[in-house]
Amino acid sequence: MGHFASLKYFFKKNKWYYFWGIFWLILVDLAQLLVPEVLRRFTDQLQAKTLTTRDIYLYGIYILLIGFAIFLFRFLWRIFIMGASRRLEYELRNKLFSHLLKLSTNYYTHHKTGDLMAHATNDINAVRMALGMGIVMLTDATFITVVAITMMARTTDYRLTLLALLPLPVLALAIGRFGKVIHKRFKDVQEAFASMTDTVQENFSGIRVVKSFVQEEEEISKFDAKNENLFEKNMKLVKLYGLFHPFIQYVSALSFIIVIGYGGMLVIYGDISLGDFIAFNSYLSLLVWPIMAVGWLINVMQRGTASMARLNKIFDEAPEITEADAPIKLDYFQGNIEFQQISFKYPNSSVNALEDFSVKISAGKSLGVIGKTGSGKTTIATLLLRLYDVDTGQILLDGKPIKNLELEDLRRNIGYVDQDSFLFSTTLAENIAFGVDSFQQWEVERVAKMAEVHDNIMSFPEQYKTFVGERGVTLSGGQKQRTSIARAIMKNPQVLILDDSLSAVDTDTEERILNNLKTEMKGKTSIIIAHRISTIKECDEIIVLENGQIIEQGTHDALLQNQKSYYELYQKQLLEDKIANEE
Structure with a gap:
């Protein structure tokens, strides 16, 4: 019974249910044990030839009364004991x-x-x-x-x-x-x-x-x-x-x-x-x-x-990510972010996803992140959200280590659109409003327009009441990405992270979304992670990652003048766009 010790709180709270259940169960058992005694007396009188018609009726009534008692008490013990077990299942x-x-x-x-x-x-x-x-x-x-x-x-x-x-x-x-x-x-x-x-x-x-x-x-x-x-x-x-x-x-x-x-x-x-x-x-x-x-x-x-x-x-499994003993609650997030000499490797990995990584993003500014697959781009977002903790170094938000901030406070002020663009099996409106406690329809439509998905939604028969299939299976990749962007904007975050979340969108739509975001995120901090340079070229600063380290850093124009990795990638993408247009 040692394994059930963890349910001590439940037994204490529901002890009377079990008490009365066992009480009625014992009464059922007592009633059943009366039947042999009735049969004993009936048989002895029958053998002795002293049994009268009145006695037969009387014994019949006894059996009926015992049967009714068993019926009633059995119903009661089931209500109490089985009811308690169902309550345990629920809890x-x-x-x-x-x-x-x-x-x-x-x-x-x-x-x-x-x-x-x-x-x-x-x-x-x-x-x-x-x-x-x-x-x-x-x-x-x-x-x-x-x-x-x-x-x-x-x-x-x-x-x-x-x-x-x-x-x-x-x-x-x-x-x-x-x-x-x-x-x-x-x-x-x-x-x-x-x-x-x-x-x-x-x-x-x-x-x-x-x-x-x-x-x-x-x-x-x-x-x-x-x-x-x-x-x-x-x-x-x-x-x-x-x-x-x-x-x-x-x-x-x-x-x-x-x-x-x-x-x-x-x-x-x-x-x-x-x-x-x-x-x-x-x-x-x-x-x-x-x-x-x-x-x-x-x-x-x-x-x-x-x-x-x-x-x-x-x-008994404890969360690996825990709050400080006295977490700091920021009344207002300015959005100053600083990664100080961060090194981090994922569990069961022998290679650092980020190594000696340092970058500073001033409040209201945007950072573009580009690099090959596996270079550590997504890890930046993962660590800022504290889905994992860094191995060495620290991340500061408004000058305070994020380890010292309230987890809920931290994550509530960061809007994150991941690569997967996961959607729940509910309506489009509820998916967009997932991160807020209550919403008005006009608010949902406003952010959907900013994400350039409003027209698509209005073309559906049920419009914003359209039920999304499991994991968004009824939508195209671009529609899922734009719905996820609308969901992040709906939170009105102080920090917005787009993690390769425009990859399934054409360049014209991408440009309109980025222009809309520039207006929406004015005075707020943005981190845009992408594979296409067109997505990040307007950012205030751009970093190029390779094997978890920054190999280039600067504005779009400055990086082109360097004529290194960023410049080579830019020329390659220009050529790909040219070939695609000719086709």
Whole structure:
């Protein structure tokens, strides 16, 4: 039960639900234990020929009352105990989702979506079962067993009771062995399910790539292999279940054989009455469920414990990016940014993404960043947003290290458009207004016009209410990029970062967007990362990156006069544009 210690807060908050649930459950068990006594008296009176018509009606009423009590109390314990377990499921799922969102970016580079989805579904469900039906089975197994055995020994015959219970130790040992194997096979099922879920998620997210490369059959084959693996693991578990329950019933049947043989002799010799014999068999029948419940309980608790251990492992993960003990809240961001001798390498990488990198951007100015793929351009944005922390050096914002600033404050004042241009499965208006708490339609339209996507949106049948497919699959690359730009502007940030976010836009549209941004970002700081010189040539300063280091720095005109890397790239792009125009 050590793994469930992390749920102490929940038990404390919901203790009365469990208390009343167990109370009503015990009343159900007591009501069931009254049935053998009614049968005992009825049979004894019938054998003694003292049973009257009035007695028959009276015993019938007793049975009806007991049945109604069982019905009512069973409904109540289900409401309280199962209701508490559903509340636990709700809170656990919320807690898991909230915790996962707080974890650092690096966590998701080492954990697959399929695994995390398995934790959010199967594992939480297993914990719910352990602390719902598990509580019920534990209570039933304990209370009914103790009371039934006591009644059998006291009201019938202790020797018959001992003989009837002889098979039970064998059953207990067998259940323990079964439980260990069940635990292992259930773990195998969980892992197979996570692997299959991950394959499904990847294929649905990359459906365009799958279709464009005509890989449907290959991916179906891969999925079939994962699905077959899950099937085989489930079948191994099912086969064990198939053996488990018949075995319990078989061992239980041995007790009835003993009772019929020895108990029948006691009735013949007059040591016990026929009513005692029937009542004893009724008590023994009631014991079958607790014995089976022990088996179920071990299984459910094994699953729940294993699942809770996996969940605790996630909950114990601490975000790598944390705030200072007394974070600084800036009332106003001027937008002065300074990278001081930054060196940084991504986890599990042996090469620095940035090395001895220093640059200063004054408030209200724009910095253009250009370089080959893998030169460290995106890392500048990643570090400024504190998605990762630098290895050496420091980044200053308005003269203060960003490590000392409130994370929420820092990120809220930076508008970031990444290369992926990720969109959510909701309306275009809600995607654009994602970073604000409330919005007016005219505000959404204003920023959409600045991003040159308004006309595209108005051409859709549902316009701004158009529902975007998963990851923006219903939009073109250029439309996604421009929608993402509108979303960043909507935040009214003091710092705007465009990370190669105009690559899918034609040069005319690009020019109009940049002119619009120049007006919008007047007095604010901009960092524009690009592969095309046309995107950054109007920036106040431009840096050229290679292997994480600045190899050139200056204005567009100054860099052309240097006739080095920037100049060579400019000439190459001019030639490419000329060839494209001639075609």
